Amino acid sequence: MIYMLDTADVNKIRRAYDLYPISGVTTNPTIISKEKSEFIKILKDIREVIGADTMLHVQALGIKAEDIIKEAEYLNKTIGGNLYIKIPVIPEGIKAMKLLKQRGVKITATAIFTADQALMAAMAGADYVAPYVNRIDNISGDGVGVVAEIRELFDIYGLDAKILAASFKNVQQVHNVALAGGHSVTVNPEIMDALLSHPLTDWSIDQFINDWGTVYGKDKLSSDVK
Numbered sequence: 001m002i003y004m005l006d007t008a009d010v011n012k013i014r015r016a017y018d019l020y021p022i023s024g025v026t027t028n029p030t031i032i033s034k035e036k037s038e039f040i041k042i043l044k045d046i047r048e049v050i051g052a053d054t055m056l057h058v059q060a061l062g063i064k065a066e067d068i069i070k071e072a073e074y075l076n077k078t079i080g081g082n083l084y085i086k087i088p089v090i091p092e093g094i095k096a097m098k099l100l101k102q103r104g105v106k107i108t109a110t111a112i113f114t115a116d117q118a119l120m121a122a123m124a125g126a127d128y129v130a131p132y133v134n135r136i137d138n139i140s141g142d143g144v145g146v147v148a149e150i151r152e153l154f155d156i157y158g159l160d161a162k163i164l165a166a167s168f169k170n171v172q173q174v175h176n177v178a179l180a181g182g183h184s185v186t187v188n189p190e191i192m193d194a195l196l197s198h199p200l201t202d203w204s205i206d207q208f209i210n211d212w213g214t215v216y217g218k219d220k221l222s223s224d225v226k
């Protein structure tokens with residue numbers, strides 16, 4: 001399972017990237033807008049925190065293939081590093097994917113709600129496809145089921161494209177996507193913390209610390225005691 005962080009908050013990225021096995025950061029225009037700061041500066045700050053080798057997925061604006069291509073080239077030139085251009089699965093987006101693939105640009109197909117959209121994006125050259133799990137659930141769909149279908153189709157046709165499941169609102173959705181073979185997930189920092197959190201883990205650690213401290217002294221490490 002590949003974990004990515006779905007945020008443009010540099011401080012939250014710094015903390016989570018330091019703690020967790022995170023392979024990339026994903027953004028979209030809504031996520032970037034929340035930071036209320038200069039667009040390129042936000043991306044450069046993120047790049048500085050995660051380094052050049054870690055994946056950064058940034059969405060191209062525009063709904064015409066020529067605008068999407070212009071955006072992709074501008075972002076690659078300006079941000080650089082291991083950059084994936086997110087492109088929505090609209091007809092002009094699929095055209096842009098085909099053309100950008102020929103130029104060696106890395107592509108994440110986004111705004112995916114059906115397995116057929118994912119399949120066409122993969123055939124057009126997408127490296128990742130991003131189904132929106134919670135948004136599918138919110139319209140009485142089956143977000144995890146869509147992920148499972150995409151995985152089945154990619155396996156049947158031997159496609160190299162990977163799933164980057166997105167739009168999560170709880171840990172159970174992430175858990176079910178992992179079981180469905182979802183390749184990778186992008187989650188906000190709060191869900192990243194929640195994936196690890198368990199009251200009995202905290203309780204057990206408190207008990208270890210108390211029992212140890214009673215005999216060997218509070219805050220002492222094994223290297224401090226005989």
Ligand code: E4P
Binds near residue numbers: 167
């Ligand atoms: C990925 O980056 C998607 O754009 C994102 O996960 C959508 O999440 P939301 O449905 O919570 O807005």
